[in-house]
Amino acid sequence: MKTLKNKLLVALVIAFAVTLGAAVIPTVGMQVKAAEKDNFQITLTDGIAVKYYATLGADVTDATATFTSKTEALNATVKGEKSGDKWLFVYNEVTPQYVDATFSVAVNGETKKENYSVLEYLNTIIGGEYAAEYKTVAKDLVYYGEAAKAFKLGGTVAAQPGTAYAGGSKMRLTEKFDENTRIYSATVVFDTLPAIRFGFKKASEAATVTVDGKDITNALVKGENDVYTYTLTGIYAVDFDTQYTVVLTDGDKKQTLKYSINDYAARMQNSENAAMKTLAKALYCYGAGAKALKTEAYVVVTEPTYTETGVAKNGKGDEIALPILNDANYNFTQKTKDGNDYKVIKDSQGKDTYNDYAKGTLGTAYFTHKEHSEIVIEKEITADTITFNWENYNNVDINFRAMPAGMSAKYVDGVYVFTLTNDIEIPNFSKLSSVSPSVKMIGNGDSLTLQYGTQLKDLTLDGVSYTSTDLTVQSLTIIGESSVNAKLSATELVVDNGTLTYNGNIKLTNITVKNKGSLNVSGSVTVTKLLLVESGATFNVTADGDTISVADDGVLELYGTVNITSKTKGKATAICLRNNSSIKVSSDSRITVTDYEYAFGKWVDNEKNEDGTPKGRNGNLYIPSTFAISEKYVKKDEVNLVDASTCTYFYSYWSISVKSV
Structure with missing residues (x-):
């Protein structure tokens, strides 16, 4: 995935991970504000690791983060490590009883975030749109935190766990072989993190002790009443139900204990100490929730795309196929780069429009698996994103999450190719960059209606009736039977063996009609160069007033069939030649001009010489x-x-030069 650019000072990262030793247990994305500049991530190990990511200047080569809190036990300075384009600071001071304690972060002396807490992070998950497994673990950790605080510092526990208590002791202890050399006790101690403390009577110097096969005899600490102890630390949340095998051996005699934190929690449910009883229960719930997240939640191994399926696995090794990104298998949401919803406003016609989209606002699209909501695929909305509306978001490879009915699409050699099989109406069509896309539309007389204007680089229409309020293109090419109903602004128009019917006035630099192409315009035409390449090409135009205006030094090469018809009967000029512009005809030309005052004239902004003739250089008419x-x-x-037999005058002889070639 690409890094998402964001202007938020701090936002929540969209991940919640459970870590076991050096192996990373599946990290799953969840829908929340997108963030890039600074963000937090919580990781559960044997304790609670707060990871803080900060984006610093490119010239920064060394960075430290200072975490300060009114709870002095949380104060720490952490050296940063470069992680991609960010700096990572790992803060390990937050223990369960302090999940609600606030702290501030300063990086290289600059305050980045104030009054933040692990509890705020967890509550965002609990109250947000997240996978059930993540909500459960977040609730369990809040409950565990309150229970630890009540046990260590006093107070009450108001939170409820996400995981129901279903524990029971599975402890196993074999018979002792000697009163003075035996396993004496096992309990859980709470310093900052839970640990199991084993006690031993060891009158025999030859007696040894192993824990899960590891000899820890030399690590035993002798205490009161000749009881030796060993404290097992570093127990991960996901391993609270793991029984550790303790073996006391003296010669050929041995005693064995199998014991876990959950065994201790089960024993404590009979305790008269309410705080201890609640804490033991919280330990169980927290561990069980973390274990379920580790084993049941799926992590994406191969990310699906719009065209290819993906793969996800869980901690048990179960594997599922992830469908291509689509509307049937995924829920879809999107956020701007600032973590907000895209703003929706009404246009003057009362239709929905998207002003953030119009402004080119970037962001992230989220695809949440409908069955396994912990699986969330992110797609960046970048300057290369092209879309038919936010609900039908698609990325640059032009495959939609919800393909509009009657349309298919692909991206070929830099051109977005759309094939229509039905008449369809689409709210908008554009790309989020100043560089407009090149598009080809293929249909069979089908109609494509856009609710408002579109700006494209090149547009090719093949058998499509195209309607929008405004169409701005550099080049418009017509291959099949097509029509355009829009205010057209273009540099070049090519009709190649197709038919274009256009209703409205057009102003273009170049128009080319070739092969058996046909251009039909109901409106005036302003052009610099118009070329009918051969006899099979046809140009039909009907308008009120002056109809075809040729720019200075422009040229009309009319080597096909041309029909120019006036709606005003006996008024106006069919073709107006500006300074030094020209008309060229050949033996293949068949030009009919109907019902004008002048078939050919030259007018320059109505400015005239003293004798009444127009100013400027003459226009030219070239004939064989x-x-x-x-x-x-x-x-x-x-x-x-x-x-031009139906016209009043053939041409304005004082301003048109006729030349034989």
Whole structure:
């Protein structure tokens, strides 16, 4: 997964881990605020490890974090280690009775977070949308913390455990072989963390003691009444139900004890000391919850994508296949990089729009497995994210979590290719970067409707009726029978062996119609270069007022069929040539201009010379040398290259130069 960028000072990391020795037990992501700059992570070992991650400057080569608290036992200074693009500080001072104690963090003297606590972290899990296993362990740890505090410092226990007590003693002790050389006692002691203290009578100097096969004879401490003790520490929460085998051997005689923390907890349920009884119960619940998390919760081994399945395993070795990211198997949420929901507002038509999206706000999409909610897949919403709306989030490989009905999609050689099989309506279509995407839409006369404007680099339409309020592209290419109903802003339009029907005025730099392509426009056309490549190409345009305006030094190469029709009957000019712009026709041209005052004219912002003629350089009309202007035609014999017979005037002779080529 990519690192998610975030401006929060501190936020919760989305993980809760149980660690056993040097082996890391599955760490599972959970849905909470995304964080990058500074964050916490709680890890359960034999105690409680608070990991603090901080992003420091690139020039920082050494860092220390100072943790301070009114509870002096929690004060510590920790040296940091570089971990990826962050610094990691591991703070091991929080013991169960202090889970509610607040502390502050300063890194290299700069305060990063004040009045934070493990309890705040746990309550966020308990009150948030997290997997049941994580909520259970969090509740168990809160309960354990209150019980430890009540036992050590006094007070009451108000919390309830997440795991029900179901313990019972399984202790096994064989018969003693000598009154003065025997296993004498076993109890759990609470200094800061639980430990088992074994007591022995050892009159025989030759007697030895092993714990789980390890000889600890030389570690025995002689105490009062000639009782030797050994304290077993470093017992992990997930091992509270693990029985340790203690063997006292003297020659060929031996006595064996099997004992666990849970055995002690079961014995203490008969205690008259209420605080001790509750603490013992809390130990059991906390250990059982941690063990269940370790063994039952699944961790992702191979992360699924939109096109490939993944794999998850639990601590028991069970393996499940993870489906591709989709709407049927995963719940979907998303957060901005600041950890907030994406803001939803209404547009002027009362439709939902997403202003954070419009601003290019980045963030994270979360896919939570519906059956195993501890499995959460994160996908970063980056500048390369393309989407059809937030509910149908998809990433750069153009595979949707919920593919719109009637559509399939793929990403091929830098182009987003969408295939339509039904008429569909989509709220928006864009990418979260200033670099607009290239898109190809393929259909069979299908209709694609976007609720508002779209900005693209290149758009290719093949058999698609495309509707939006605004369409801004660098290049629009038409291959099949297609139409565009939008305010079109583009640099280049290519109609290649297809048909484009466009309703509205268009202003383009280049228009090319080739092969048997057909361009039909109901509105005015402003262009610098328009090319009908061959006789099979067709250009039909109908408009009110002046219809085709050619920019300075522009050119119309009309080597196919052109029909220009006025709606105002006898008014306006069909083609307006600006300074030094040109029209070129060939023997393949068939141009019909209907019902204009002028078929061809040259107008420059209505500025005129003193004699009433327009200012500026003349426009040019190039015709084949074998053809000539005859009245309102360019013709030879019965062949008409240009027919303007229904117009009042063929061209403005004072501003158009006719040239034979």
